[in-house]
Amino acid sequence: xxxxxxxxxxxxxxxxxxxxxxYQKSNKQCRVIKSDVAYVIDDFLEEIKASxxxxxxxxxxxxxxxxxxxxxxxxxxxxxxxxxMVETLDHFVPIFKPGTDFKASIKGxxxxx
Numbered sequence: 476x477x478x479x480x481x482x483x484x485x486x487x488x489x490x491x492x493x494x495x496x497x498y499q500k501s502n503k504q505c506r507v508i509k510s511d512v513a514y515v516i517d518d519f520l521e522e523i524k525a526s527x528x529x530x531x532x533x534x535x536x537x538x539x540x541x542x543x544x545x546x547x548x549x550x551x552x553x554x555x556x557x558x559x560m561v562e563t564l565d566h567f568v569p570i571f572k573p574g575t576d577f578k579a580s581i582k583g584x585x586x587x588x
Contacts, residue, residue: 487513527569539573 491512498505523541526533533541548564573581 483513483516487516490516530567535574537574537576539571539577542570542572543567544570 487509491507491509494507494512495505523533527541527543530543535541544567546566546568548562548566550562552561552563553559554561
């Protein structure tokens, strides 16, 4: 079964391979190891989460904006598992708004998905 999902480990491998290729083309010795790349990605993601926890907006030019918005609760919500009527409280949710360049590149995809 073909999957279109990529994991963080897949991305770490791709970035590491890209770094190695770049160094090999310039005839320089590379001292980067895969765990260094994983550490940078983990740290980057943790920084985004920490900023969102402080209700800060993160803008990555050319990619998009992450922010936290307050979602209003509802008095008459239904638990989909039990069917029971419940009241949900106001809560915060993470939002991602893709940037113009990112939207344009996705728009150009062919429909074969």
